[in-house]
Amino acid sequence: MAGVLITSCKKDKPEEPNDNEVITTMKLTFVPVGGGTTLTYLFDDPDGPGGAAPTQQEIVLATTKTYNVTVQLLDKTKTPVADVTLEVQSEPTAHRFYYEPTAPSNIAVSGLDNDTNGVPLGITSTWATGAVATGKLKVTLRHYPGTPPNKAIGDLVSSSKSSTDIEVEFNTKIQ
Amino acid sequence: MKLFITILFTFFIAATAISQSCTISFSGHVEDADTKEKLTGAVVTLKETGMQIITDEKGDFIFTKLCSGEYTLLVSHTSCDSIIKKISFAKNFHLDIFMPHARKVMGDVVIETKIGVANTGFKKELSGKDLEETKGLSLAEALSKINGVTMLQTGSTISKPVIHGLHSSRILIINNGVRQEGQQWGNEHAPEIDPFIAGKLIVIKGVDELKYGSDAIAGVILVEPKPLRNIPGYAAEFNTAYFTNNRQYVVSGVWEHQFKNIPAFRYRIQGTFKKGANASTPNYRLNNTGSEEKNFSITLGWKKEKFNTELFYSYFAVKVGIFNGSHIGNLTDLQNAIAAEKPDDVFLGERTYKIRRPYQDVSHQLLKLKSTILKGEHKFNVLLGGQFNHRKEYDVVRSSSNTRPQLDLSIYTLSEDINWEHPKRNNFNGVAGISMMQQDNTYGGRYFIPNYFAYSFGGYVIEKWSKHKWELQAGIRYDNKTINTTRLRFNGSLVNYDFNFSTVASSFNSIYKATDLWKFNLNISLASRAPYVNELLSDGIHHGTATYEKGDITLKPEKSINISGGVNFQNKQKTFQLDLLLYVNSINDFIYQQPKPSTPVLTIAGAFPLIEYQQTNALLSGFDLSASVKAHSNVEWQSKISVLNARNTSLKDWLILMPANRLSNEITYSFKNGKGISDSYLAVEVLNVMQQKNIPDESNGKQDYKAPPGAYNLINFNAASAISFGKTKITIGIGIRNVLNTVYRDYLNSMRYFIDEMGRNISVRVKIPFNHVYQ
Numbered sequence: 014m015a016g017v018l019i020t021s022c023k024k025d026k027p028e029e030p031n032d033n034e035v036i037t038t039m040k041l042t043f044v045p046v047g048g049g050t051t052l053t054y055l056f057d058d059p060d061g062p063g064g065a066a067p068t069q070q071e072i073v074l075a076t077t078k079t080y081n082v083t084v085q086l087l088d089k090t091k092t093p094v095a096d097v098t099l100e101v102q103s104e105p106t107a108h109r110f111y112y113e114p115t116a117p118s119n120i121a122v123s124g125l126d127n128d129t130n131g132v133p134l135g136i137t138s139t140w141a142t143g144a145v146a147t148g149k150l151k152v153t154l155r156h157y158p159g160t161p162p163n164k165a166i167g168d169l170v171s172s173s174k175s176s177t178d179i180e181v182e183f184n185t186k187i188q
Numbered sequence: 189m190k191l192f193i194t195i196l197f198t199f200f201i202a203a204t205a206i207s208q209s210c211t212i213s214f215s216g217h218v219e220d221a222d223t224k225e226k227l228t229g230a231v232v233t234l235k236e237t238g239m240q241i242i243t244d245e246k247g248d249f250i251f252t253k254l255c256s257g258e259y260t261l262l263v264s265h266t267s268c269d270s271i272i273k274k275i276s277f278a279k280n281f282h283l284d285i286f287m288p289h290a291r292k293v294m295g296d297v298v299i300e301t302k303i304g305v306a307n308t309g310f311k312k313e314l315s316g317k318d319l320e321e322t323k324g325l326s327l328a329e330a331l332s333k334i335n336g337v338t339m340l341q342t343g344s345t346i347s348k349p350v351i352h353g354l355h356s357s358r359i360l361i362i363n364n365g366v367r368q369e370g371q372q373w374g375n376e377h378a379p380e381i382d383p384f385i386a387g388k389l390i391v392i393k394g395v396d397e398l399k400y401g402s403d404a405i406a407g408v409i410l411v412e413p414k415p416l417r418n419i420p421g422y423a424a425e426f427n428t429a430y431f432t433n434n435r436q437y438v439v440s441g442v443w444e445h446q447f448k449n450i451p452a453f454r455y456r457i458q459g460t461f462k463k464g465a466n467a468s469t470p471n472y473r474l475n476n477t478g479s480e481e482k483n484f485s486i487t488l489g490w491k492k493e494k495f496n497t498e499l500f501y502s503y504f505a506v507k508v509g510i511f512n513g514s515h516i517g518n519l520t521d522l523q524n525a526i527a528a529e530k531p532d533d534v535f536l537g538e539r540t541y542k543i544r545r546p547y548q549d550v551s552h553q554l555l556k557l558k559s560t561i562l563k564g565e566h567k568f569n570v571l572l573g574g575q576f577n578h579r580k581e582y583d584v585v586r587s588s589s590n591t592r593p594q595l596d597l598s599i600y601t602l603s604e605d606i607n608w609e610h611p612k613r614n615n616f617n618g619v620a621g622i623s624m625m626q627q628d629n630t631y632g633g634r635y636f637i638p639n640y641f642a643y644s645f646g647g648y649v650i651e652k653w654s655k656h657k658w659e660l661q662a663g664i665r666y667d668n669k670t671i672n673t674t675r676l677r678f679n680g681s682l683v684n685y686d687f688n689f690s691t692v693a694s695s696f697n698s699i700y701k702a703t704d705l706w707k708f709n710l711n712i713s714l715a716s717r718a719p720y721v722n723e724l725l726s727d728g729i730h731h732g733t734a735t736y737e738k739g740d741i742t743l744k745p746e747k748s749i750n751i752s753g754g755v756n757f758q759n760k761q762k763t764f765q766l767d768l769l770l771y772v773n774s775i776n777d778f779i780y781q782q783p784k785p786s787t788p789v790l791t792i793a794g795a796f797p798l799i800e801y802q803q804t805n806a807l808l809s810g811f812d813l814s815a816s817v818k819a820h821s822n823v824e825w826q827s828k829i830s831v832l833n834a835r836n837t838s839l840k841d842w843l844i845l846m847p848a849n850r851l852s853n854e855i856t857y858s859f860k861n862g863k864g865i866s867d868s869y870l871a872v873e874v875l876n877v878m879q880q881k882n883i884p885d886e887s888n889g890k891q892d893y894k895a896p897p898g899a900y901n902l903i904n905f906n907a908a909s910a911i912s913f914g915k916t917k918i919t920i921g922i923g924i925r926n927v928l929n930t931v932y933r934d935y936l937n938s939m940r941y942f943i944d945e946m947g948r949n950i951s952v953r954v955k956i957p958f959n960h961v962y963q
Contacts, residue, residue, distance in 0.1 A: 032634040036792050062729055062791040090678035100587040158512050158584040159534035171524050173532035177517030180794035
């Protein structure tokens with residue numbers, strides 16, 4: 014206790030705050046099947062929640078094409094920038110991405126990668142586009158806090174077993 | 189009149205009455221001369237008759253069927269020096285006895301008795317039997333037995349006291365004389381105090397608040413340990429309790445000692461261990477609602493005739509689980525969770541003591557040195573306090589290999605208080621003092637409040653005047669507080685804000701004791717509270733409520749004018765008692781959280797509703813009424829009503845999150861003392877809590893996620909008995925909370941959106957005291 018009291022008298026410099034649960038950025042990388050330019054689209058909030066408003070890009074894709082899509086999560090408040098996707102990957106049975114296009118976006122998402130139990134994880138997925146359209150697509154990352162997580166194939170995005178880590182709705186355009 | 193000091197330490201069970209045809213009754217009231225507290229458990233003996241009575245919880249005693257004549261009166265109490273007094277009477281007689289507060293060492297002659305007006309002020313106290321019934325419960329749960337005090341809860345494990353609708357930084361909690369400085373601003377930050385330290389819990393309003401601060405807008409809670417031992421010898425007390433609902437067990441022990449050869453030195457060691465498993469509602473068990481508490485304290489005292497010093501150290505550590513079905517990622521989650529009738533099965537049904545994320549891990553250390561110097565009739569007190577509070581909150585995290593807390597707050601506080609009590613002159617006595625405080629707060633992990641240094645200094649003067657049936661008190665206090673805050677952003681930039689606040693408080697109290705039966709009390713208090721750092725600078729997502737909370741650096745201190753009126757009546761036979769407290773608290777620039785439904789904050793986890801700290805004018809008014817009737821020598825009925833109206837007068841609207849009106853009725857049956865069995869009683873309480881219908885208007889946007897839960901009625905049961913084994917008197921108590929296993933939710937519990945309150949909880953408690961006096 015005496016030691017405690019002595020340290021309290023010292024003038025100390027503020028320490029670097031370290032919020033280890035921040036995600037500032039979601040990056041979607043689109044690799045066209047059969048060749049073509051790789052596309053990336055971002056939801057970006059580099060100062061974290063609050064402060065400056067986030068920027069959100071419109072996802073623009075070509076008609077009737079298939080893309081192999083990879084999602085990456087970043088924490089830009091860290092130096093160097095932290096790749097949060099690795100944390101999700103290391104506990105695949107407690108996480109799940111959902112991709113929900115709203116008609117008439119003319120996008121179909123399938124082929125999500127699975128966790129170790131064969132239940133969809135969704136770090137990679139396959140997007141197929143149709144005719145020219147504008148619409149919306151919501152990307153949600155759900156986290157299962159239970160022990161064990163009890164994640165199952167049939168779980169809806171609104172499952173009461175899981176809670177939301179990320180929920181971003183992109184505007185989409187097929188042209 | 190010849191005066192002595194006598195020591196009486198054996199607690200007899202019943203007195204052998206002498207049956208004569210005499211009809212005089214001799215009644216009295218025993219108070220602590222210094223603190224003016226009613227002394228329960230004082231042993232009053234009429235030596236010539238051998239009659240002995242222990243004062244009740246109001247400090248009263250009565251001897252009946254006495255003959256006229258001269259008697260020797262002996263009064264003793266563990267906290268006080270004993271007194272002997274010769275009295276004589278020929279008709280019914282009443283005497284008020286003021287016990288000196290163990291000021292001098294044994295052998296000195298100390299007596300101070302006078303007949304006059306007792307100072308009760310606005311003071312409500314939990315002690316004796318009522319306090320015993322709360323053994324094993326949290327501080328707030330214990331305090332909520334006091335009429336007018338309710339609880340603000342987060343599930344079943346976190347609770348904090350609410351006085352007349354106000355809580356957190358509007359209540360000062362004084363732990364053993366030191367103002368508790370933790371992270372009391374948060375709704376889910378419970379007071380870091382072991383209730384087993386307390387010999388009594390007192391809620392005060394009025395002039396005496398000024399000793400502790402100018403910001404006690406709601407009142408002051410005193411957690412008062414028993415004074416150190418005053419008779420050479422040693423004593424121990426062992427308390428244990430078990431609660432069936434969450435399989436919680438509590439073990440608490442205290443040991444105190446005064447040496448025969450150095451009676452000036454006394455010490456006490458006290459410790460508590462408490463552990464609870466997951467709690468159960470009537471229909472389902474809630475995962476991760478366990479808790480574990482480890483506390484201990486050491487008191488060392490040195491007392492000479494002119495000098496008295498006490499060193500106190502306490503350590504409090506608690507780890508509490510938070511129901512994980514309420515973990516909310518964003519607004520959609522919250523709405524889904526609220527819509528669900530019950531949480532998902534993955535969050536229910538586990539019978540374990542294990543605590544997982546989310547949980548809180550909080551420790552609080554207090555070191556205090558209090559010295560009293562007597563110079564003639566003047567008394568000087570010097571109080572030095574050091575506190576270290578460390579709060580770590582562990583959220584649900586993405587990666588289970590993450591062992592770090594997400595919120596990590598450390599607060600160091602040093603405080604210095606010096607006061608001077610002048611002797612009574614011309615019916616005046618008073619106290620003047622200065623106090624200073626230095627505080628350093630640092631945070632790690634998620635930002636909620638910034639790092640800061642705070643310095644404050646203040647001074648006060650209180651004078652009391654009493655004569656005949658009147659007692660007048662008045663006081664004034666000034667405080668100045670400087671806060672220098674620093675927040676380091678992730679990109680290395682610093683955000684600094686400095687604040688300075690001056691606050692003034694004053695109070696006037698008058699008591700008029702019209703007759704022995706009627707007493708009137710009027711109090712006017714002005715208090716002023718500087719905004720806290722969270723109100724100025726919080727900026728972030730509050731996960732429990734899925735809101736984005738934002739402070740305002742332009743907030744001014746809030747100022748309150750509190751007018752209270754009290755009436756106290758008891759009939760001559762002491763079979764009927766009535767206590768009424770009316771209050772109006774008008775608060776200018778009342779700081780509160782205003783939802784801003786039209787401007788949500790967009791984050792990567794979705795849009796969060798914005799809640800901003802704002803100021804308005806508020807008017808809180810209401811009354812507490814309690815009455816008790818002794819219908820029969822064994823049967824007592826007690827009724828308590830507490831009513832509150834809380835208005836946002838600027839918006840002509842109601843204030844959110846105010847306790848609902850409530851009514852409690854309790855019938856106690858006391859058994860006659862038998863051979864080796866004493867103090868036995870059975871009590872049944874029916875508690876009716878109304879639905880809170882006075883809530884903010886939602887026509888201009890959502891103010892709350894769900895309408896307040898409905899009214900509920902609970903039946904509680906208590907029984908206790910003391911069994912003597914030789915000199916040891918063991919008390920055994922049984923309590924049942926929510927006897928009928930009623931399903932209900934409470935408006936002041938933040939978990940009301942998701943889960944029901946705890947179901948039936950049966951508890952058994954045992955108290956084993958032991959006492960030895962050196963011959």
